[in-house]
Structure formats: structure tokens, C-alpha cells
Amino acid sequence: MTDVTAAFGIEQLAKLDDMNEKRRINASFLIKTLKEEAGEFLKVPDEKPGYKHTYYTFPIVLKEKIPFSRREFAEHLEANNIETRPLFAGCLPDQPAFRGAPGRVVGDLTTSRYLRDNLVFIGIHPGLKKQHIEYVADVILNFIKDKVKK
Numbered sequence: 358m359t360d361v362t363a364a365f366g367i368e369q370l371a372k373l374d375d376m377n378e379k380r381r382i383n384a385s386f387l388i389k390t391l392k393e394e395a396g397e398f399l400k401v402p403d404e405k406p407g408y409k410h411t412y413y414t415f416p417i418v419l420k421e422k423i424p425f426s427r428r429e430f431a432e433h434l435e436a437n438n439i440e441t442r443p444l445f446a447g448c449l450p451d452q453p454a455f456r457g458a459p460g461r462v463v464g465d466l467t468t469s470r471y472l473r474d475n476l477v478f479i480g481i482h483p484g485l486k487k488q489h490i491e492y493v494a495d496v497i498l499n500f501i502k503d504k505v506k507k
Contacts, residue, residue, distance in 0.1 A: 387401065
């Protein structure tokens with residue numbers, strides 16, 4: 358690492374607690390809103406006692422037997438200027454480089470594969486203001502309402 362890069366890093370670290378708190382506030386709003394109004398369709402994070410999530414991203418898991426796919430959900434969010442990402446890397450034993458490679462797999466990886474196929478991340482940048490997070494929630498909720506009507 359160069360001195361200049363290190364200097365940038367030190368400055369960013371000084372802002373870390375504040376940025377994490379802003380992410381937590383944004384996540385708290387989404388968790389409350391989505392659990393209350395879309396809990397039968399979506400699973401959102403919850404914090405266990407003694408743990409503190411920093412929400413680098415905000416994961417949303419689509420529940421089973423719902424009237425839309427992850428692709429439809431993600432495409433709708435993207436069409437409304439909300440960036441999405443699937444679960445990074447998916448399930449490692451299913452990656453081409455690891456298929457048939459020596460290693461140990463315990464169980465049938467049902468949960469890992471479900472998350473691979475049904476989880477989407479959205480951004481939760483600390484620069485997002487309340488109106489931005491409300492917009493995200495509205496886009497998600499309106500999408501679900503539209504799908505349930507059909």
C-alpha cells in the first residue's frame with residue numbers, strides 16, 4: 358500500500374462509525390417496513406442479541422411459493438433505479454472451477470442453494486437520505502401489491 362492510499366484509508370476509518378450508524382438507521386427502516394407490509398413474501402435481516410450488523414449491503418430473501426421470481430423482482434428494482442446484486446459467488450461446489458474438485462461437502466446444501474437462487478442484495482449507502490430509503494420501500498411494496506393482484 359502506498360502512503361497516499363494509507364492516508365485515504367486513515368481518513369475513511371475516522372468516518373466509519375458514523376457511516377455504519379447511517380447504514381443501520383436506513384436498514385432499520387427497511388426491516389420494520391418490509392417485515393410489517395411484506396413479511397409473507399420477503400425475509401429481511403434481524404440482529405441477534407449481542408451482535409451489531411453494519412449493513413454493507415441489505416439482503417432480501419424471497420420466500421417460497423410467492424407469485425414472482427427473483428429475476429422479476431430484481432428487474433423491477435433495476436427499472437426503478439435501485440441497483441441489485443445476486444448472492445456473490447453462489448454455492449461454491451456448484452461453481453465450474455470446483456465441480457469434481459477434491460474437498461468436503463456436508464449435507465445436500467439445500468439452504469445454500471436456496472439462497473443462491475432467491476437472495477438479492479440492494480445498496481444501503483450511508484449517503485442515502487430518508488426519502489431515498491422510503492422510495493426503495495415503496496418500489497418494493499408496490500411491486501408486491503401488483504403481483505398479488507394478478
